Amino acid sequence: xxxxxxxxxxxxxxxxxxxxxxxxxxxxxxxxxxxxxxxxxxxxxxxxxxxxxxxxxxxxxxxxxxxxxxxxxxxxxxxxxxxxxxxxxxxxxxxxxxxxxxxxxxxxxxxxxxxxxxxxxxxxxxxxxxxxxxxxxxxxxxxxxxxxxxxxxxxxxx
Numbered sequence: 001x002x003x004x005x006x007x008x009x010x011x012x013x014x015x016x017x018x019x020x021x022x023x024x025x026x027x028x029x030x031x032x033x034x035x036x037x038x039x040x041x042x043x044x045x046x047x048x049x050x051x052x053x054x055x056x057x058x059x060x061x062x063x064x065x066x067x068x069x070x071x072x073x074x075x076x077x078x079x080x081x082x083x084x085x086x087x088x089x090x091x092x093x094x095x096x097x098x099x100x101x102x103x104x105x106x107x108x109x110x111x112x113x114x115x116x117x118x119x120x121x122x123x124x125x126x127x128x129x130x131x132x133x134x135x136x137x138x139x140x141x142x143x144x145x146x147x148x149x150x151x152x153x154x155x156x157x158x
Contacts, residue, residue: 004044008037011054014124015061021123022065024104032068036061051133058124059134062116106156114149121146 015036020029039060040047047056107115113135120126120134121142131142 004041007040007053011057012037014054015057018058018119018124019061019065021119022062023068024108028068032061032064035064039064052130054124055126055130055133058120058126062134102157103153106153109156110149110152113145114152117142117145118149118153 019032128142
């Protein structure tokens with residue numbers, strides 16, 4: 001197994017989940033993840049190591065998603081985002097499902113960069129330093145932007 005195959009196996013699920021959080025469609029998220037690794041493989045020689053490989057892959061995935069939105073006009077309905085539901089208590093799972101839908105709806109209405117920073121931190125599990133690298137900003141900028149995104153979500157849900 002070569003090094004790139006190891007990177008693929010190690011990070012595919014993370015890139016897929018990040019893409020899913022951006023688009024809300026599992027088929028499109030899989031396409032985005034596949035294209036991300038295809039582009040990364042073609043441009044591996046441009047990876048300079050200033051940020052982590054996961055950060056670099058998330059940046060590529062974000063750009064692939066934005067290109068899909070621009071060129072193919074694929075917009076998703078935030079109400080169609082799948083959630084994990086509890087099989088044990090239908091009432092609590094229905095309430096959790098509705099709350100999750102409300103959060104996704106509010107999240108998709110957030111302006112950039114708040115939405116992207118929140119998704120990178122929450123779904124992508126990136127550090128603030130890595131998020132700052134993705135945007136070409138500082139770690140402090142990423143922290144403040146994430147905090148403001150959380151505040152905007154809370155205000156919208158109240």
